[in-house]
Amino acid sequence: MPLIAAVRQVFAPDGPLVRDLPGFVPRTGQTDMALAVARTVQGGGALVVEAGTGVGKTFAYLAPALLSGARVLVSTATKALQDQLFLRDIPRLASSLGAPVRLAQLKGRSSYLCLQRLEDALLGEAAAHLPLAQRRWIEPVRLWAQVTRSGDIAELPELDEASPLLPLLTSTRENCLGASCVHAEHCHVNVARRTALAADVVVVNHHLFFADLRVRESGVAELLPSASVVIFDEAHQINATGLQFLAVQTGTAAWKRLAADLLRQMTGPLRGYADWQSLSHSVSQSAQELVALFHGPASVQRVPWMDSGPAGIDSLAWHAALEQVSVALERALSTLDLLADADASMQLLSQRARALHQQLSGFGGATPAGTVQWVEVGQQVRLCASPLDISAVMQAHVALPEQSSRAWIFTSATLGNDDALSWFVTPCGLRGARTLRVESPFDYARQAALYVPQAFPEPAHPGHSAAVAALVGAAAMQIGGRTLVLTTTLRAVQAVRKALQEFIAQRDDGDITILAQGDASKRELLERFIEQASPSEKGAVLVASAAFWEGIDLAGDVLQLLVIDKLPFAPPDDPLVRAQADACTAAGGNAFKDIHLPHAAMVLKQGAGRLIRTETDRGILVVCDTRLHTRTYGKKLLQALPPMRRLHDQADWQAALAELSTRAAPQPAC
Numbered sequence: 151m152p153l154i155a156a157v158r159q160v161f162a163p164d165g166p167l168v169r170d171l172p173g174f175v176p177r178t179g180q181t182d183m184a185l186a187v188a189r190t191v192q193g194g195g196a197l198v199v200e201a202g203t204g205v206g207k208t209f210a211y212l213a214p215a216l217l218s219g220a221r222v223l224v225s226t227a228t229k230a231l232q233d234q235l236f237l238r239d240i241p242r243l244a245s246s247l248g249a250p251v252r253l254a255q256l257k258g259r260s261s262y263l264c265l266q267r268l269e270d271a272l273l274g275e276a277a278a279h280l281p282l283a284q285r286r287w288i289e290p291v292r293l294w295a296q297v298t299r300s301g302d303i304a305e306l307p308e309l310d311e312a313s314p315l316l317p318l319l320t321s322t323r324e325n326c327l328g329a330s331c332v333h334a335e336h337c338h339v340n341v342a343r344r345t346a347l348a349a350d351v352v353v354v355n356h357h358l359f360f361a362d363l364r365v366r367e368s369g370v371a372e373l374l375p376s377a378s379v380v381i382f383d384e385a386h387q388i389n390a391t392g393l394q395f396l397a398v399q400t401g402t403a404a405w406k407r408l409a410a411d412l413l414r415q416m417t418g419p420l421r422g423y424a425d426w427q428s429l430s431h432s433v434s435q436s437a438q439e440l441v442a443l444f445h446g447p448a449s450v451q452r453v454p455w456m457d458s459g460p461a462g463i464d465s466l467a468w469h470a471a472l473e474q475v476s477v478a479l480e481r482a483l484s485t486l487d488l489l490a491d492a493d494a495s496m497q498l499l500s501q502r503a504r505a506l507h508q509q510l511s512g513f514g515g516a517t518p519a520g521t522v523q524w525v526e527v528g529q530q531v532r533l534c535a536s537p538l539d540i541s542a543v544m545q546a547h548v549a550l551p552e553q554s555s556r557a558w559i560f561t562s563a564t565l566g567n568d569d570a571l572s573w574f575v576t577p578c579g580l581r582g583a584r585t586l587r588v589e590s591p592f593d594y595a596r597q598a599a600l601y602v603p604q605a606f607p608e609p610a611h612p613g614h615s616a617a618v619a620a621l622v623g624a625a626a627m628q629i630g631g632r633t634l635v636l637t638t639t640l641r642a643v644q645a646v647r648k649a650l651q652e653f654i655a656q657r658d659d660g661d662i663t664i665l666a667q668g669d670a671s672k673r674e675l676l677e678r679f680i681e682q683a684s685p686s687e688k689g690a691v692l693v694a695s696a697a698f699w700e701g702i703d704l705a706g707d708v709l710q711l712l713v714i715d716k717l718p719f720a721p722p723d724d725p726l727v728r729a730q731a732d733a734c735t736a737a738g739g740n741a742f743k744d745i746h747l748p749h750a751a752m753v754l755k756q757g758a759g760r761l762i763r764t765e766t767d768r769g770i771l772v773v774c775d776t777r778l779h780t781r782t783y784g785k786k787l788l789q790a791l792p793p794m795r796r797l798h799d800q801a802d803w804q805a806a807l808a809e810l811s812t813r814a815a816p817q818p819a820c
């Protein structure tokens with residue numbers, strides 16, 4: 151059957167999805183998107199689809215891709231969605247369509263157990279220095295290592311992603327022994343890559359995709375030429391993720407790791423062949439002197455770097471410090487080069503020293519046109535040079551309609567606030583791509599309300615966080631928790647949490663659990679938030695920042711009140727944001743209108759999207775930023791939000807809260 155007809159049949163009322171998937175309802179928007187994807191799969195080129203929450207975009211792109219029989223590469227922003235596609239969505243859909251596929255997923259090497267490093271950790275002393283809470287994981291990991299087939303660390307969900315044990319169990323490009331490793335044949339990283347190369351459908355993530363375009367290490371670059379369909383879900387992330395990986399970065403953390411490995415040679419087989427202590431000392435000492443120039447700021451900061459050096463740092467001292475690092479690396483490199491033939495680990499060390507020296511040399515001259523340089527300063531110092539967007543690299547890889555038979559599909563719930571989806575299309579170099587916007591099927595006017603309090607402190611007012619906490623505290627006690635507060639900074643998370651604790655402590659008419667980002671892992675916080683929504687619990691307020699503005703799905707009555715503290719404008723002083731704005735102005739554009747406003751609109755829309763996740767959800771969105779009333783751009787930002795009914799005053803707000811509090815609170819789904 152021709153692809154278009156087959157796709158129509160799949161989404162028809164008598165189709166296989168209605169038959170096989172409980173609760174599946176055919177929707178016009180989903181079918182329209184699937185047909186647009188099918189046409190692109192047939193004709194090639196690029197298609198950009200903004201599909202509102204609830205459209206069912208996953209099946210809309212997967213069905214035509216699977217039915218086409220083509221080799222498919224799917225990339226996601228998050229590992230959570232990557233796992234969901236691999237473990238649940240693709241197998242379920244392939245079975246319903248009767249289209250069996252060889253399916254594989256590929257992650258970065260830090261996601262896989264390294265058999266060599268596990269062996270080293272079990273024998274060596276490094277694990278003994280870990281905190282007790284982490285050491286107790288060693289035995290379960292050892293047992294799991296004997297039975298796991300994938301070696302994917304995600305199979306150990308209780309092990310915190312930030313655990314200091316993980317670097318001891320996983321490899322980096324620097325420390326992998328490669329072909330000389332005795333475990334190379336059964337190595338999980340190698341097996342995952344071989345499986346991916348033989349599969350029909352491979353699920354990767356954006357980090358891996360862009361990292362591989364740069365260093366061609368993980369196997370994606372080998373997969374790409376043979377894939378006829380490439381799909382980016384959560385595509386709104388690709389510019390930011392791409393920049394992160396296309397940027398050149400080097401700094402004191404990497405130099406100090408090299409220094410530590412040089413020092414380790416003092417007890418190795420080549421201990422008598424060089425003065426390892428002196429080589430190590432000059433690298434670590436020069437790195438430390440560079441850090442000392444910045445007088446250790448309290449939090450990590452990005453310092454703009456003009457041609458003469460970072461802002462606020464004496465230019466001569468800066469260049470002298472860089473020169474010192476360069477000399478120390480050069481000295482280590484000449485010794486390592488002489489010994490590189492001795493064994494594989496010495497060869498790796500010499501390659502690392504060479505790469506670090508080359509990266510540092512790249513920062514010697516003036517900032518190249520079309521790029522921006524900055525220094526990231528905290529306990530370590532990192533030198534960064536980044537292009538202003540990913541358009542050049544995308545144009546080199548993504549062919550537009552008239553140029554290629556390969557289909558490129560980009561989709562997300564938030565890609566722009568105009569029909570051309572310019573916010574996404576322009577920086578990604580996709581001008582000329584076909585675009586489609588599919589509205590959410592939710593009845594926002596009935597399901598949700600928007601409240602922007604009029605009498606509220608300005609966002610810059612010192613009492614703003616306390617006012618947010620007072621509004622949240624009173625409302626959350628009325629509806630039994632079920633409240634998520636999204637802030638624009640981590641500092642505001644702490645300020646709102648503290649004020650909320652004080653507010654609750656002063657009240658004797660109820661109690662509520664307060665959860666805040668940083669108290670536990672994201673997964674744990676969400677689990678506790680969901681537990682607290684049970685009728686037998688007292689309810690919870692979760693206060694969180696950037697990591698919670700997207701990618702969380704609290705369906706049902708678990709979340710009924712979403713509060714955003716301030717409009718999410720990008721920090722104008724950030725060196726990358728400032729360079730993008732300057733380039734826009736230089737090209738005759740208006741940086742506020744063309745960059746800052748669309749960015750804020752997209753992030754606001756993404757955050758607001760947490761509230762209504764299914765057709766039966768009900769909730770209120772509160773944005774505690776009076777600029778929506780007082781500034782001319784407020785109207786534009788309000789238009790970016792789903793068409794919720796407006797609550798105009800305190801009386802409307804109280805009535806809407808009362809309505810929510812009378813709703814039954816069934817056990818939520820997540």
Ligand code: SF4
Nearest residue numbers: 264265326327331337
């Ligand atoms: S080949 Fe590299 S990643 Fe694989 S087990 Fe050996 S050291 Fe670890």
